[in-house]
Amino acid sequence: MLKDVTFGQYYPGNSLLHRTDPRIKLIILVEYLVLVLVAESELAALTSLAFTGFLIAVSGVRFSVLIKSAKPLIFVLAFTAIVNLFFTVGEGEPLVSFYFIKIYQSGIRNAVMMLLRLLSLVLGTSVLISFTTSPLELTDAIESVLSPLKKIKVPVHEFAMMMSIALRFIPTLIEETNKIISAQKARCADFESGNLLKRLKALIPILIPLFVSAVRRAEELADAMECRCYHGGEGRTKLKVMKSDAKDYVFLVTVTLITVAVFFLNRLTWSEVVGFCADIF
Amino acid sequence: MTNALELKNISVIYGEGTPFRKAALNNINTSFPKGEITGIIGHTGSGKSTLASLLNGLSKPTEGEVLLFGENIWAKPKEMVKIRSRVGLVFQYPEYQLFDETVESDISFGPKNMGLPDDEIKKRVKLASEFCGLSEKELKRSPFELSGGQKRRVAIAGVLAMQPEVLVLDEPAAGLDPKGREEILGGLTEYKNIYGTTLIIISHSMEDIANYADNILVMKDGEVYMQGGVHEIFMQAEKLFDAKLDLPQITKLFIELKKRNLCENTDVYTVGYAKKEIEKAITSK
Ligand SMILES: Nc1ncnc2c1ncn2[C@@H]1O[C@H](COP(=O)(O)OP(=O)(O)O)[C@@H](O)[C@H]1O
Ligand SMILES: [Mg+2]
Numbered sequence: 001m002l003k004d005v006t007f008g009q010y011y012p013g014n015s016l017l018h019r020t021d022p023r024i025k026l027i028i029l030v031e032y033l034v035l036v037l038v039a040e041s042e043l044a045a046l047t048s049l050a051f052t053g054f055l056i057a058v059s060g061v062r063f064s065v066l067i068k069s070a071k072p073l074i075f076v077l078a079f080t081a082i083v084n085l086f087f088t089v090g091e092g093e094p095l096v097s098f099y100f101i102k103i104y105q106s107g108i109r110n111a112v113m114m115l116l117r118l119l120s121l122v123l124g125t126s127v128l129i130s131f132t133t134s135p136l137e138l139t140d141a142i143e144s145v146l147s148p149l150k151k152i153k154v155p156v157h158e159f160a161m162m163m164s165i166a167l168r169f170i171p172t173l174i175e176e177t178n179k180i181i182s183a184q185k186a187r188c189a190d191f192e193s194g195n196l197l198k199r200l201k202a203l204i205p206i207l208i209p210l211f212v213s214a215v216r217r218a219e220e221l222a223d224a225m226e227c228r229c230y231h232g233g234e235g236r237t238k239l240k241v242m243k244s245d246a247k248d249y250v251f252l253v254t255v256t257l258i259t260v261a262v263f264f265l266n267r268l269t270w271s272e273v274v275g276f277c278a279d280i281f
Numbered sequence: 282m283t284n285a286l287e288l289k290n291i292s293v294i295y296g297e298g299t300p301f302r303k304a305a306l307n308n309i310n311t312s313f314p315k316g317e318i319t320g321i322i323g324h325t326g327s328g329k330s331t332l333a334s335l336l337n338g339l340s341k342p343t344e345g346e347v348l349l350f351g352e353n354i355w356a357k358p359k360e361m362v363k364i365r366s367r368v369g370l371v372f373q374y375p376e377y378q379l380f381d382e383t384v385e386s387d388i389s390f391g392p393k394n395m396g397l398p399d400d401e402i403k404k405r406v407k408l409a410s411e412f413c414g415l416s417e418k419e420l421k422r423s424p425f426e427l428s429g430g431q432k433r434r435v436a437i438a439g440v441l442a443m444q445p446e447v448l449v450l451d452e453p454a455a456g457l458d459p460k461g462r463e464e465i466l467g468g469l470t471e472y473k474n475i476y477g478t479t480l481i482i483i484s485h486s487m488e489d490i491a492n493y494a495d496n497i498l499v500m501k502d503g504e505v506y507m508q509g510g511v512h513e514i515f516m517q518a519e520k521l522f523d524a525k526l527d528l529p530q531i532t533k534l535f536i537e538l539k540k541r542n543l544c545e546n547t548d549v550y551t552v553g554y555a556k557k558e559i560e561k562a563i564t565s566k
Contacts (some may be wrong), residue, residue, distance in 0.1 A: 081314035182339050186370040187439060188362050188394035208380035
């Protein structure tokens with residue numbers, strides 16, 4: 001039921017990730033992106049994979065839900081893997097050589113790395129942000145994190161307001177679209193047959209009422225906001241004040257450490273690690 | 282008497298298999314007699330609009346059959362367009378579906394989709410706009426510069442121009458001024474009387490139902506709560522109150538009058554009839 005689902009995939013819950021201050025989550029998100037993209041060596045990649053696993057585990061989002069959300073990306077994932085597999089030209093002899101198809105060992109490595117990296121990016125960001133942060137929290141957090149830009153006259157509050165209004169109205173517009181489609185269908189409109197041109201033309205009776213009503217809604221909303229003395233972000237307080245506590249800082253520091261560690265792990269080889277461990281014991 | 286539409290064991294469930302599962306209609310059995318006006322009343326959320334969208338095949342019931350003059354409308358899903366031209370449906374707030382440059386071309390949209398010849402379309406547009414109270418001058422204007430009430434008329438004319446055998450209207454007069462209500466509902470009744478169309482009108486106004494309907498279908502929580510002639514339903518005041526519904530104001534006045542022994546009858550549902558009753562009471566005194 002579209003009405004009851006806010007835009008995005010927010011999955012109500014009370015996990016550690018749900019309770020983390022959304023501003024901290026935004027910073028963690030940036031670190032996480034760096035971490036995943038930078039990880040090159042096997043050790044670094046394993047670390048990033050483990051951390052992604054940790055995020056998923058701690059988010060409390062059911063695995064089946066996650067898989068479902070990643071399903072539309074299967075094509076992109078498969079495409080990337082295949083391109084990497086067949087088009088990486090490595091050193092030495094190819095493992096497989098069949099007419100023009102040559103698969104090198106480094107090709108397999110690249111394909112696996114790329115696949116894991118993309119999958120981590122998708123799943124990690126969804127559990128960190130989309131699944132555990134409501135759209136309103138997110139826009140508030142973005143406004144707060146970007147607020148230093150106000151000093152150089154970037155209209156941060158206005159952007160955040162526009163974003164939250166847009167998010168708020170997506171379900172409304174979807175519902176409206178469905179209503180208009182039904183109304184035109186009741187007048188025997190046919191959206192399914194005919195050539196491309198005819199089908200595009202059939203969209204006019206949907207698009208025009210939709211635009212008209214979007215503009216009308218915008219005007220009504222602007223009036224309603226002005227009637228309630230909305231005058232921009234200056235001096236405006238929030239209904240939900242965001243607070244960071246010790247757990248948020250611990251989380252942030254931990255992720256920062258892991259990110260730094262990944263940079264080092266990239267330079268380390270297996271033999272160095274083994275030697276390092278041998279030194280300790 | 283033949284039934285234009287018949288519903289058999291209809292159930293509609295929204296969001297089956299999700300936490301939002303909601304049974305909007307529950308085992309509905311009812312029928313709408315040909316050439317008569319059936320009023321559907323019921324509190325908000327009782328399933329009236331859901332019921333309306335079943336009648337022309339816009340949505341498919343989870344269970345049950347919709348029979349149009351005895352034929353299951355889902356028998357040939359490919360010919361649904363034909364069903365939709367036979368059962369016209371005017372949605373709640375239909376003024377938001379207008380899109381064309383002029384009122385005339387907007388009203389022609391339905392008949393055009395039916396593939397009718399141009400001169401037939403012209404005739405139908407003229408007829409429909411007459412019954413909906415639109416003037417020649419208004420036909421040439423843009424629908425977007427009309428008032429809310431006039432837009433509503435255009436939207437209703439847009440469905441009427443398809444000349445359906447059954448016309449279903451979801452709160453056609455909601456939010457209109459009294460004169461507008463009377464003109465729209467009066468025009469539709471007049472049309473029905475001439476062409477024998479079956480009308481199904483969903484309304485929140487007991488006055489409108491009393492004035493125009495022949496039969497009443499009362500919905501409550503997705504089920505048929507009561508069904509019968511206007512007199513038969515409005516006689517059972519208590520039962521209506523239980524379904525969070527009301528009687529026409531004038532009927533309530535007569536109930537009070539009877540309590541004070543000023544008149545004998547309480548089966549007075551329209552102002553016109555009330556006038557006669559009062560005159561009778563005065564002259565007999
Ligand atoms: N598209 C939909 N998805 C889910 N539930 C719906 C949908 N449309 C209506 N409902 C629910 O079905 C019930 C009946 O709605 P509706 O037929 O619109 O009632 P009415 O027109 O009598 O006010 C309501 O509880 C409503 O919330
Ligand atoms: Mg309704």
